[in-house]
Amino acid sequence: MSYDLWYWPSIQGRGEFVRLALEAAGVDYRxxxxxxxxxxxxxxxxxxxxxxxxxxxxxxxxxxxxxxTAHILAWLGERRGFAADDExxxxxxxxxxxxxxxxxxxxxxxxxxxxxxxxxxxxxxxAPRKAEGFREQRMxxxxxxxxxxxxxxxxxxxxxxxxSHVDTSxxxxxxxxxxxxxxxxxxxxxxxxxxxxxxxxxxELDAIAAYLASDRRIAFNEDGIFRHYPELDGA
Amino acid sequence: MSYDLWYWPSIQGRGEFVRLALEAAGVDYRxxxxxxxxxxxxxxxxxxxxxxxxxxxxxxxxxxxxxxTAHILAWLGERRGFAADDExxxxxxxxxxxxxxxxxxxxxxxxxxxxxxxxxxxxxxxAPRKAEGFREQRMxxxxxxxxxxxxxxxxxxxxxxxxSHVDTSxxxxxxxxxxxxxxxxxxxxxxxxxxxxxxxxxxELDAIAAYLASDRRIAFNEDGIFRHYPELDGA
Numbered sequence: 001m002s003y004d005l006w007y008w009p010s011i012q013g014r015g016e017f018v019r020l021a022l023e024a025a026g027v028d029y030r031x032x033x034x035x036x037x038x039x040x041x042x043x044x045x046x047x048x049x050x051x052x053x054x055x056x057x058x059x060x061x062x063x064x065x066x067x068x069t070a071h072i073l074a075w076l077g078e079r080r081g082f083a084a085d086d087e088x089x090x091x092x093x094x095x096x097x098x099x100x101x102x103x104x105x106x107x108x109x110x111x112x113x114x115x116x117x118x119x120x121x122x123x124x125x126x127a128p129r130k131a132e133g134f135r136e137q138r139m140x141x142x143x144x145x146x147x148x149x150x151x152x153x154x155x156x157x158x159x160x161x162x163x164s165h166v167d168t169s170x171x172x173x174x175x176x177x178x179x180x181x182x183x184x185x186x187x188x189x190x191x192x193x194x195x196x197x198x199x200x201x202x203x204e205l206d207a208i209a210a211y212l213a214s215d216r217r218i219a220f221n222e223d224g225i226f227r228h229y230p231e232l233d234g235a
Numbered sequence: 236m237s238y239d240l241w242y243w244p245s246i247q248g249r250g251e252f253v254r255l256a257l258e259a260a261g262v263d264y265r266x267x268x269x270x271x272x273x274x275x276x277x278x279x280x281x282x283x284x285x286x287x288x289x290x291x292x293x294x295x296x297x298x299x300x301x302x303x304t305a306h307i308l309a310w311l312g313e314r315r316g317f318a319a320d321d322e323x324x325x326x327x328x329x330x331x332x333x334x335x336x337x338x339x340x341x342x343x344x345x346x347x348x349x350x351x352x353x354x355x356x357x358x359x360x361x362a363p364r365k366a367e368g369f370r371e372q373r374m375x376x377x378x379x380x381x382x383x384x385x386x387x388x389x390x391x392x393x394x395x396x397x398x399s400h401v402d403t404s405x406x407x408x409x410x411x412x413x414x415x416x417x418x419x420x421x422x423x424x425x426x427x428x429x430x431x432x433x434x435x436x437x438x439e440l441d442a443i444a445a446y447l448a449s450d451r452r453i454a455f456n457e458d459g460i461f462r463h464y465p466e467l468d469g470a
Contacts, residue, residue, distance in 0.1 A: 049383060049386070049387075050384065050386060050387035051327045051330070051331065051393075052383065052384075053330075054330075054337075054377075064323060064326070068334065070333070071326070075326060088299060091299070091301055091306070092286045094303070094306050095303050096286065098306055098333075099303065114348060114364045114365050114368070116368070116373075117372055126348070129349045130348075130350065133349065137352055138351075145287075148284060148287065149285065149286045149287075151284070152284075152285035152286050158286075
């Protein structure tokens with residue numbers, strides 16, 4: 001069974017959290033806007049009525065389209081065996097995945113504090129204060145939370161020795177924040193050894209290593225969620 | 236069976252979305268911080284280790300604590316009969332509920348565009364531009380999305396003639412935005428008749444009418460998510 005992933009073709013963005021889980025699980029999927037073009041994405045979005053995706057990413061299986069990153073991952077995880085085996089475990093994974101969505105949204109807002117409809121350059125006066133609070137207060141608070149979650153079992157993953165969609169997302173969170181805030185990450189990473197061990201264990205999964213080395217992995221850039229603006233970083 | 240809801244006791248905030256669904260369903264619950272005090276909330280939060288709530292609200296059932304508003308509602312809805320009867324219906328409800336979470340977060344950020352750790356007064360210079368984009372672009376975009384979702388069936392609710400947690404949340408979204416942005420809502424409400432009909436149908440549920448008339452319903456105020464600052468409103 002093959003899924004269609006619809007997401008902006010030139011950025012990692014929120015779609016990357018879905019790509020990573022699909023790749024890690026070896027699930028067959030087509031990254032439709034990368035093969036068919038961005039116009040095909042806006043056309044597909046526009047053709048859907050009723051209860052439809054609010055925004056990309058969304059994943060289509062037959063006539064079912066599921067949107068919202070955390071929701072896509074929970075759905076695919078339970079279907080394709082990269083969630084938990086029990087209800088409580090899945091409730092925990094969803095809660096963690098939603099909290100990753102929250103920190104990702106805050107990372108985005110460091111470069112878009114005032115409006116999503118105008119570029120960074122038009123709001124860069126407000127961005128340093130937003131970024132400072134994110135670096136100094138929010139990053140440690142979220143990292144402590146994930147570090148504690150990773151302490152519930154013996155690691156390296158949240159569920160122990162089996163990866164889940166939360167682990168691939170934590171990998172991407174660390175990657176993205178290293179790209180966007182290298183100075184800050186260099187300062188604080190050492191305080192979260194379980195989080196970094198989880199990141200490293202995901203990177204070492206055969207399927208992820210192959211994916212990262214392929215041209216399917218889009219490079220970070222300043223159109224995505226995690227952007228490197230040196231003026232927004234600091235130790 | 237009684238649940239414990241833990242949330243800040245002096246605001247509606249995100250906890251209100253949980254309260255409304257519990258009230259509408261007639262589910263027995265204790266609003267713990269309102270009976271035991273806010274210190275009991277911080278103490279309960281602090282006592283939880285491993286995979287724990289990142290922030291209130293969270294709902295406790297025995298030794299299970301579930302956090303993240305949309306997630307709480309999906310979980311309780313499936314358990315207590317105010318979700319959908321089938322997998323696809325529940326996938327749709329969760330997607331809608333998560334999108335409500337997104338617009339609620341954006342509504343919050345209109346008065347806290349730069350940092351969550353400092354008061355409105357310290358960021359009120361940046362707030363008007365954030366609020367303008369929210370009023371003019373985001374509110375119509377989200378409302379159109381919910382109006383379309385409500386067109387999938389004959390109403391008044393998303394699932395047709397049976398309310399779900401998405402409907403109680405849409406009610407609260409409309410209530411909150413009317414409180415925060417009365418001028419803007421007066422201008423645009425008429426363009427979204429299904430959304431307003433859903434709001435009105437929720438208000439007329441016996442259990443909701445009784446709840447709204449009770450002292451369990453906290454009044455909107457300028458400590459919550461939906462705040463009325465006249466300088467942030469506009470037609």
